[in-house]
Amino acid sequence: MRNRSVTYSAESAFHALADPTRRALLDLLRQGSQPAGQTARAFPVSRPAISKHLRQLRKAHLVVETRSGRHRLYRLNPEPLKAVDSWLEQYRVFWSASLASLKTFVETEYAKENVRPKKK
Amino acid sequence: MRNRSVTYSAESAFHALADPTRRALLDLLRQGSQPAGQTARAFPVSRPAISKHLRQLRKAHLVVETRSGRHRLYRLNPEPLKAVDSWLEQYRVFWSASLASLKTFVETEYAKENVRPKKK
C-alpha cells in the first residue's frame, strides 16, 4: 500500500505558519528543494535561526529532510496544509458578501434578543 | 460607495489564528454574534483571558465589536481570512499527489546538481 494518505492536525500547521520567516521558507521551497545552507542565505537572519525554523517545519511535517552527503535537502510537503484548508472551508460560505450581510444581520438580531432573556 | 472591499495582511491573520482558543472563538461566532461574556462562558479560561483574545481578533479585524447598552456584541468578519486563503492558493497545485510527486522529484534532482556547482 504505497501513497497512504495521512491527516495532520490543524494545530501544528497553524502554529508553524504563524511565523513570517517560516511562511517565507515554505514559499521558497515551493520553487524547489534546496539544501539548508543555501536556503539560509536567502534570509537576513543567521543560519542557526533558519535551522531552527526548519526543525519546526519538520515537526509540523511541512518539510521533509533528505540527507545527501554533508548536505541536507529540504523538500516541501504540502499535505498538512490541507488541514488549514479544511478549517478555512467552513468560512468560505461567509465570503459571499451579500449572503454574509444578511446572515450576520439575522444572527445579530437573534443574539440581541438573547441578551435579555428575562425581559417580560 | 458602500461595501468597499478592503484587503488585509496575511501576517495579522496568521498570527491571530495561531492560537487554538482564538480559532475556537471564531468557530463559535460563526454560529452567530454574541456578547463577550456569554462567549467567555463557553471556555475553560477566565473572562479576561477571552477579553484579551477578542482584542487580538479585533486588531486582526477578524471580529467587529458593536456596543449595545452595557453589552458588546462580537460579530465574525471573515474578510481577513481571504488573505490566508490566497496564500494557501499557491499550494493547492501541489495537492494533486501524482503531479506533486513528479514535480518534487524533478526539482530535487535539479537541486542536487546545484549542490556541487564546481563539479568538473
Add this chain to the structure above:
DNA sequence: ATAATGCGTAACTATACGGTTACATGATTA
C-alpha cells in the same frame, strides 16, 4: 592526515504570550 565545508545543537538573552487576580468604568436595576 589535515583543512574546510555543511549543518545541527547547546547555552544564553530579550521579548512576546497566555493566563490569573484586582480594579476601573459605564449602563441597568432596585
Add this chain to the structure above:
DNA sequence: TAATCATGTAACCGTATAGTTACGCATTAT
C-alpha cells in the same frame, strides 16, 4: 442614589519564542 452587571485594562507571572554566538560532528577536499 446605591447596588449590580457587563466588560475592558493594569499588573504580574511563568513559559515559549526567535535570535545570537560558540561548538561539535560528519563528510568532502587538499
